[in-house]
Amino acid sequence: MSRRRHNLTVINNVNGYLFLLPWLIGFIVFTFGPFIYTFYLSFTSVESNTSGGFDIDWLGIKNYNELIDRDIPEFIPSIVNFVIMQALYVPVILVMSFILGLLLNQEIKFRTSFRTIFFLPVIILSGTVMNQFTSRGIGLTNFGEVNNNLIFKMIGNYTPFLTEGLQFIFNNFTMVLWFTGIPIVLFINALQKIDRQLFEAAQIDGANWWQMLWKITIPNIKSTAMIVSIYTIINLGLYSINARYNGIMNIFDILNRDLKNVTKGLGYASAEAALYSIVVLIFVLLVMVIFREKYKPKKFESLKERQIKNLQRIQQRNIRNEMTIKQFLMQIKDKFSKKGDKHSGK
Amino acid sequence: MENKLKLIGSKLTNFYKKFNFKLIRKKLLGIKTTDGLLFKVLVYLILIGISYVFLFPLIKMVFMSFMSATDLYDPEVDWLPKKFTFEAFKIAFQGLNLPKTLFNSVWYSTMLAGIQTLIAGLTGFAFARYNFKFKHFWFAMVIFSFIIPVPAVMIPRILMFTEIGNYLKGIIDPNFTMFKTIYPQLLMTLLGQGVNNAILVLIFFNFFKMIPLSLDEAARMDGATSIQVFWHIFIKMSVPIIVTVFLFSFVWNWNESYTTNIFLQSRVRLLPDQLSNFEDAFNTLMEKQNDDEVSSRINESYRMAATFLSMVPLFIVYIFAQKQFIEGIERTGITGE
Numbered sequence: 001m002s003r004r005r006h007n008l009t010v011i012n013n014v015n016g017y018l019f020l021l022p023w024l025i026g027f028i029v030f031t032f033g034p035f036i037y038t039f040y041l042s043f044t045s046v047e048s049n050t051s052g053g054f055d056i057d058w059l060g061i062k063n064y065n066e067l068i069d070r071d072i073p074e075f076i077p078s079i080v081n082f083v084i085m086q087a088l089y090v091p092v093i094l095v096m097s098f099i100l101g102l103l104l105n106q107e108i109k110f111r112t113s114f115r116t117i118f119f120l121p122v123i124i125l126s127g128t129v130m131n132q133f134t135s136r137g138i139g140l141t142n143f144g145e146v147n148n149n150l151i152f153k154m155i156g157n158y159t160p161f162l163t164e165g166l167q168f169i170f171n172n173f174t175m176v177l178w179f180t181g182i183p184i185v186l187f188i189n190a191l192q193k194i195d196r197q198l199f200e201a202a203q204i205d206g207a208n209w210w211q212m213l214w215k216i217t218i219p220n221i222k223s224t225a226m227i228v229s230i231y232t233i234i235n236l237g238l239y240s241i242n243a244r245y246n247g248i249m250n251i252f253d254i255l256n257r258d259l260k261n262v263t264k265g266l267g268y269a270s271a272e273a274a275l276y277s278i279v280v281l282i283f284v285l286l287v288m289v290i291f292r293e294k295y296k297p298k299k300f301e302s303l304k305e306r307q308i309k310n311l312q313r314i315q316q317r318n319i320r321n322e323m324t325i326k327q328f329l330m331q332i333k334d335k336f337s338k339k340g341d342k343h344s345g346k
Numbered sequence: 347m348e349n350k351l352k353l354i355g356s357k358l359t360n361f362y363k364k365f366n367f368k369l370i371r372k373k374l375l376g377i378k379t380t381d382g383l384l385f386k387v388l389v390y391l392i393l394i395g396i397s398y399v400f401l402f403p404l405i406k407m408v409f410m411s412f413m414s415a416t417d418l419y420d421p422e423v424d425w426l427p428k429k430f431t432f433e434a435f436k437i438a439f440q441g442l443n444l445p446k447t448l449f450n451s452v453w454y455s456t457m458l459a460g461i462q463t464l465i466a467g468l469t470g471f472a473f474a475r476y477n478f479k480f481k482h483f484w485f486a487m488v489i490f491s492f493i494i495p496v497p498a499v500m501i502p503r504i505l506m507f508t509e510i511g512n513y514l515k516g517i518i519d520p521n522f523t524m525f526k527t528i529y530p531q532l533l534m535t536l537l538g539q540g541v542n543n544a545i546l547v548l549i550f551f552n553f554f555k556m557i558p559l560s561l562d563e564a565a566r567m568d569g570a571t572s573i574q575v576f577w578h579i580f581i582k583m584s585v586p587i588i589v590t591v592f593l594f595s596f597v598w599n600w601n602e603s604y605t606t607n608i609f610l611q612s613r614v615r616l617l618p619d620q621l622s623n624f625e626d627a628f629n630t631l632m633e634k635q636n637d638d639e640v641s642s643r644i645n646e647s648y649r650m651a652a653t654f655l656s657m658v659p660l661f662i663v664y665i666f667a668q669k670q671f672i673e674g675i676e677r678t679g680i681t682g683e
Contacts, residue, residue, distance in 0.1 A: 012476045020472040023468070027537075029537065030503060035494055035498055118396075119671060123671070126601030132650075174402055177399055230493065269501060273500070274498065277497070277498035
């Protein structure tokens with residue numbers, strides 16, 4: 001029997017790794033290795049030599065110095081813009097896709113056709129299409145101008161920063177919605193997985209729709225919300241609304257130029273990429289921290305324990321009430337004298 | 347007079363008594379909040395409004411591509427053009443070099459998608475069915491490979507393929523380079539590092555997990571090997587999910603421009619790539635023709651027509667396979683565990 005079990009684990013290991021093998025090799029060679037190597041390259045200068053290969057020389061932190069203080073600041077503002085964009089877009093996309101998923105999960109007519117419309121951007125959205133839409137003269141993504149709206153002016157009197165953010169979102173509302181395709185479907189999937197009995201039990205106890213939404217639905221889709229946010233963060237980085245987009249495309253430009261004459265070559269570009277990926281990873285970590293499952297083990301007292309506790313409390317109170325001040329002072333004296341005895345005893 | 351007033355008053359009270367407010371209230375607000383008519387109307391209003399915002403650029407694109415040059419600069423014309431012309435489509439068709447680029451894009455995406463589907467299927471199967479060592483670690487790595495931004499791995503990949511090209515130069519052909527060919531992307535896809543590979547793996551993983559274990563145990567009892575189990579039980583059972591994954595992979599490979607730009611460098615003209623270079627292509631086209639009738643300056647109408655034409659193949663795929671796309675994700679999800 002034990003031998004058979006041993007065989008099974010061997011089979012599991014061998015077959016598992018056999019099926020995994022192509023991905024495993026690819027992951028180590030094309031993703032994990034390069035990821036580490038980018039960080040190494042960011043401390044070097046990479047220039048092509050005459051034989052067609054590359055010369056890699058150690059530079060130290062020169063690339064990073066150049067990134068941070070240059071005569072014409074380019075990297076830092078773009079990364080700040082990137083952070084602001086992510087911070088604005090991700091919550092809006094998350095909330096919008098949740099609301100739409102919730103509405104589509106109801107029993108309504110034309111449910112499938114609405115779903116089809118909302119999923120359409122996933123199919124047609126590409127970097128080039130987005131470039132065409134957002135390019136000058138067309139501006140199809142500008143869904144009406146809201147800049148001179150009275151409400152915005154009113155808000156602007158108090159917090160100009162908030163107004164800018166709101167205007168940004170409303171001006172690019174179509175683009176925001178175009179990123180909700182897969183999140184909506186994920187939310188629908190998560191909503192359907194929630195146990196129906198929970199809702200029924202809550203209904204019997206007299207909970208209304210709003211209460212059920214906050215107490216049952218939202219806690220149950222927390223993990224989906226995390227995945228949706230991570231997906232959105234990654235997906236947003238791939239399009240030209242990303243402020244770092246031009247910097248990313250930089251590698252392509254460097255490749256097309258003559259590598260020998262480029263002072264800031266691939267080493268500089270990899271320093272950019274390294275910092276950029278650190279920012280993205282920090283964002284992902286932040287999302288993971290926000291949506292983590294909180295384990296709060298609640299201590300449930302049994303009825304007996306609670307009764308004993310209450311009884312003790314009542315007893316003490318009674319004793320205290322019955323005591324006169326004299327007795328109280330005596331008690332304290334007793335305590336101190338006992339302590340004193342202990343000390344002297346030692 | 348008094349009598350008349352009394353009559354009207356009594357009629358009104360009768361009417362009021364007959365009028366069933368409870369029923370109306372029940373109809374409007376419902377027993378539960380979600381039943382009521384008002385709620386339904388609100389839901390439909392929100393959904394229709396948002397669908398309009400979704401489709402707004404597309405509708406405008408279609409109308410714009412039918413406009414003539416005079417319509418474009420006419421402030422009266424907002425949505426519907428005064429005169430529908432197909433001129434822009436003609437220009438866009440030539441500028442995009444449509445038959446050739448379409449053919450290129452189709453075979454290119456089909457090949458990469460086929461390979462990617464196979465590899466993602468194998469990987470998903472491994473995670474769903476076998477308990478090998480460090481399984482959870484590698485599973486976390488699948489997600490990690492999705493989180494890493496592509497630019498962060500691109501430069502070493504470029505160096506690597508240059509070196510491989512240099513090595514192969516000595517063996518095959520002195521003019522050989524890995525760049526400007528499909529090989530780099532083919533190799534990466536073959537080793538499971540294609541576009542959004544992690545999502546496809548997760549879709550397969552969730553699907554294979556839903557198939558009961560007893561099924562392949564029964565097959566094993568009858569003496570089937572792992573490969574046989576994989577083929578006869580899982581592949582034949584999971585045709586719908588394979589179609590879904592293939593379609594996603596196809597669309598993503600079609601729309602991918604970053605990696606393609608770096609490795610293929612426009613040697614093989616793909617449709618999205620041609621669209622991004624449409625302005626140049628248009629100018630060279632106009633130099634050749636010297637046609638006075640067509641306005642030789644590029645305008646929005648031409649560009650929108652080109653964008654529309656480049657989307658048409660994807661639209662067709664979506665119309666026919668819309669169910670697979672949505673239900674594939676909705677049923678299995680990519681969230682898992």
